[in-house]
Amino acid sequence: MxxxxxxxxxxxxxxxxxxxxxxxxxxxxxxxxxxxxxxxxxxxxxxxxxxxxxxxxxxxxxxxxxxxxxxxxxxxxxxxxxxxxxxxxxxxxxxxxxxxxxxxxxxxxxxxxxxxxxxxxxxxxxxxxxxxxxxxxxxxxxxxxxxxxxxxxxxxxxxxxxxxxxxxxxxxxGAEQHDSVFAAVSHLPHLLAFGLVDDIARKAHADLLFQYAASGFRDFTRIAGSSPEMWRDISIANQAALLRELDEYMAQLARMRGLLAAGDGTGLEAVYANAQQARHAWNKTIEAAERPAIEGGN
Amino acid sequence: MxxxxxxxxxxxxxxxxxxxxxxxxxxxxxxxxxxxxxxxxxxxxxxxxxxxxxxxxxxxxxxxxxxxxxxxxxxxxxxxxxxxxxxxxxxxxxxxxxxxxxxxxxxxxxxxxxxxxxxxxxxxxxxxxxxxxxxxxxxxxxxxxxxxxxxxxxxxxxxxxxxxxxxxxxxxxGAEQHDSVFAAVSHLPHLLAFGLVDDIARKAHADLLFQYAASGFRDFTRIAGSSPEMWRDISIANQAALLRELDEYMAQLARMRGLLAAGDGTGLEAVYANAQQARHAWNKTIEAAERPAIEGGN
Structure with missing residues (x-):
């Protein structure tokens, strides 16, 4: 050009x-x-x-x-x-x-x-x-x-x-398909991470809590270090799809709360195990896809 | 000894x-x-x-x-x-x-x-x-x-x-204080990460979603790769404190959902900005505390 x-x-x-x-x-x-x-x-x-x-x-x-x-x-x-x-x-x-x-x-x-x-x-x-x-x-x-x-x-x-x-x-x-996909795998996780850190920061004993936050917390909340203005704009721009994903996630948390309140370890473990298996499978795919890039190809 | x-x-x-x-x-x-x-x-x-x-x-x-x-x-x-x-x-x-x-x-x-x-x-x-x-x-x-x-x-x-x-x-x-602290900064994030990955994995278009998950998703969900048995045991063992933290977080999400549904960008940005500021402050403290260890001291 x-x-x-x-x-x-x-x-x-x-x-x-x-x-x-x-x-x-x-x-x-x-x-x-x-x-x-x-x-x-x-x-x-x-x-x-x-x-x-x-x-x-x-x-x-x-x-x-x-x-x-x-x-x-x-x-x-x-x-x-x-x-x-x-x-x-x-x-x-x-x-x-x-x-x-x-x-x-x-x-x-x-x-x-x-x-x-x-x-x-x-x-x-x-x-x-x-x-x-x-x-x-x-x-x-x-x-x-x-x-x-x-x-x-x-x-x-x-x-x-x-x-x-x-x-x-x-x-x-498609544009709608794009927005629905990224609401699930990017916009919702950002909202959740911002929400958790804000929730902790507002507690009376926030200093004590942050003192014991370790590497798992660091990874989980890394995206809460992102630009508030940018994520405000994305949240509002993708309002409809983000609301849908947030509602499904809140329903998931309500289900998990029910298992926890009932002391249903088997039920919780089934959720955790399905997540772990899916996370491992996804990570393997991603690592395989990224290998050529890491090795200098494209 | x-x-x-x-x-x-x-x-x-x-x-x-x-x-x-x-x-x-x-x-x-x-x-x-x-x-x-x-x-x-x-x-x-x-x-x-x-x-x-x-x-x-x-x-x-x-x-x-x-x-x-x-x-x-x-x-x-x-x-x-x-x-x-x-x-x-x-x-x-x-x-x-x-x-x-x-x-x-x-x-x-x-x-x-x-x-x-x-x-x-x-x-x-x-x-x-x-x-x-x-x-x-x-x-x-x-x-x-x-x-x-x-x-x-x-x-x-x-x-x-x-x-x-x-x-x-x-x-x-104290033992109760310990359990309350770790429910907030460790056990709840694990439950949330497991919950998100399980939620996505159960959707009909899970393959499409995972295909577009990127580095933010990877960090956020890393702890969902942890042992389901271990986290089942921790969740049940710390049931009371974890339920308290989960309830507060679900209330936080309900508040954020309200802001999003109302198109209240300013309200959402306030949550995001408070989280970002707290996350940065925490990260600085942690990095300062870890420096001697990284440099070989203790």
């Missing part, structure tokens, strides 16, 4: 740019962002070639646009893009939720909706900002594209090809 | 023996267990000097006895010990729950209860059995002693001194 534009040059957008540059897949990367200092830092780090304050200039001649800003800004960015979006440009995003992004895109882009291919790279890191960006971030990781009925297959392939250049594995799901 | 006896020569008991031997704090370690092959393996590994099938022989002249078998066996082991327990011997244990152990000890030992000092080393590893035992397991880790009113301070000190030789830091709590 001759030119791409990236809205949000932090960990996600910056790593995408570095990977494409490293693969020789793009000649010019234009960065757009709200903060001049961040854009300048991204330029100094070689993530972008040009820092652009004009959306019109950024989009002119761009073959691909990636929106990698906080998900709550996606609608506003799409609205700013819409009037300047030319037929040769494909827009994608990196948001953790998809149904809300599709709705925002339909509202913002109107008849140009066919040019928007929603995406979600399943990768991240503890740190954020352009200094955290790295070309290897997506190596061996999944990118889920939730293509729209309006999308031309060539446009979907343009987005998929760019992610493949980053070393990512392309998966395709 | 001239002689100690260890009931259960796996990870916990074996590491205790290796650490004491490494520190030159004991001349002879006698091992007692249900499986001849395990005892023989422990002897071959240098964990114990003598494998003993007679409780009477094992206890004769022992200054310290550690019960490090699965917690559900503690009562039966104490009952087997009782008739052979001489005045010069102090007995301790390594169980994850304490109120139930104290009750079992009172029932089994009767007037000899003063010779039992309950304990709980806060250390573990993924593996078990004598081959997993290592002298460094307790280095820099906490050991909680829940001394009884009947215990002579010199007997408590004999147990504390042995653990200090292993490099452990001695903490003292």
């Amino acid at each position: 001759k030119k791409i534009a990236i809205f949000g040059v932090g960990l996600i957008g910056g790593s995408f740019a570095l990977a494409l540059k490293g693969a020789g897949a793009v000649q010019q990367v234009v960065g757009v962002g709200r903060t001049a200092a961040t854009l300048e830092r991204a330029r100094a780090l070689g993530i972008i070639d040009v820092a652009c304050t004009s959306v019109q200039d950024a989009l002119a001649g761009a073959e691909l646009v990636l929106i990698a800003a906080p998900v709550a800004q996606t609608g506003a960015i799409l609205a700013a893009i819409a009037p300047h979006l030319q037929p040769g440009t494909v827009v994608t995003d990196a948001g953790s939720t998809k149904s809300d992004v599709v709705a925002a895109a339909r509202a913002a882009l109107g008849p140009k909706i066919a040019q928007f291919v929603p995406g979600h790279p399943i990768a991240g890191a503890e740190l954020s900002g352009p200094d955290a960006a790295m070309a290897q971030l997506y190596r061996g990781k999944k990118v889920v594209l939730t293509a729209l009925p309006e999308n031309a297959e060539a446009d979907v392939e343009r987005v998929a090809g760019a992610w493949r250049h980053c070393g990512a594995l392309i998966h395709r799901l | 001239k002689k100690i006896a260890i009931f259960g020569v796996g990870l916990i008991g074996g590491s205790f023996a290796l650490a004491l031997k490494g520190a030159g704090a004991v001349q002879q370690v006698v091992g007692v267990g249900r499986t001849a092959a395990t005892l023989e393996r422990a002897r071959a590994l240098g964990i114990i000097d003598v494998a003993c099938t007679s409780v009477q022989d094992a206890l004769a002249g022992a200054e310290l006895v550690l019960i490090a078998a699965p917690v559900a066996q503690t009562g039966a082991i104490l009952a087997a010990i009782a008739p052979h327990l001489q005045p010069g011997t102090v007995v301790t244990d390594a169980g994850s729950t304490k109120s139930d152990v104290v009750a079992a000890a009172r029932a089994a030992l009767g007037p000899k209860i003063a010779q039992f000092v309950p304990g709980h080393p806060i250390a573990g590893a993924e593996l078990s059995g004598p081959d997993a035992a290592m002298a460094q397991l307790y280095r820099g880790k906490k050991v909680v002693l829940t001394a009884l009113p009947e215990n002579a301070e010199a007997d408590v000190e004999r147990v504390a001194g042995a653990w200090r030789h292993c490099g452990a830091l001695i903490h003292r709590l």
Whole structure:
């Protein structure tokens, strides 16, 4: 590609740019962002070639646009893009939720909706900002594209090809299916971990409790160290699916409470054993899938 | 010490023996267990000097006895010990729950209860059995002693001194306080992680869900890979305290569900932010406390 534009040059957008540059897949990367200092830092780090304050200039001649800003800004960015979006440009995003992004895109882009291919790279890191960006971030990781009925297959392939250049594995799901899956395996665990730590922190003897928390607690609550703003936005954006998963989990806890209150060790052990077996099977699959990436392939 | 006896020569008991031997704090370690092959393996590994099938022989002249078998066996082991327990011997244990152990000890030992000092080393590893035992397991880790009113301070000190030789830091709590603390920071998280994985594994589209589970899910559910039998025993042994913590957590989830259903992003963010702040503060404290151990001190 001759030119791409990236809205949000932090960990996600910056790593995408570095990977494409490293693969020789793009000649010019234009960065757009709200903060001049961040854009300048991204330029100094070689993530972008040009820092652009004009959306019109950024989009002119761009073959691909990636929106990698906080998900709550996606609608506003799409609205700013819409009037300047030319037929040769494909827009994608990196948001953790998809149904809300599709709705925002339909509202913002109107008849140009066919040019928007929603995406979600399943990768991240503890740190954020352009200094955290790295070309290897997506190596061996999944990118889920939730293509729209309006999308031309060539446009979907343009987005998929760019992610493949980053070393990512392309998966395709419907937007609702995506949101339901990630509500279960990502959004709910985050809510549960935040909830547990907040619950403990509010107790009168919180200091005593934290003093004896050990490695199991550390692993279980690691995701409670994540950004509250980001997870507020994800929770609200995926409200319906997250409520469904939360309700099913609360019903599961109520069942387990019943077993515990009845002193039914056999019943509890059946739940624990099924979980342990499933966890081990899943972990084996994941480790097998990750081996090529760890060994340097993709 | 001239002689100690260890009931259960796996990870916990074996590491205790290796650490004491490494520190030159004991001349002879006698091992007692249900499986001849395990005892023989422990002897071959240098964990114990003598494998003993007679409780009477094992206890004769022992200054310290550690019960490090699965917690559900503690009562039966104490009952087997009782008739052979001489005045010069102090007995301790390594169980994850304490109120139930104290009750079992009172029932089994009767007037000899003063010779039992309950304990709980806060250390573990993924593996078990004598081959997993290592002298460094307790280095820099906490050991909680829940001394009884009947215990002579010199007997408590004999147990504390042995653990200090292993490099452990001695903490003292009441048995009920201990169980309430660990229900909150260990037993409840285990139940929640088992519950989540079982919940997902039972869904019709479980394979699809597990396919997209990533690093956050892996950390959150790592403790669901633990032994179902061990956690069944702990859950039932600490039933009352675990029920209290579970009820408070279910109330917390009900509150969070209300915020989510109302689309109250600000309310959710307040919970998330309080959790994130507490998690970061806790993690800093833990990292500071662990630094000497990591750097080779104790």
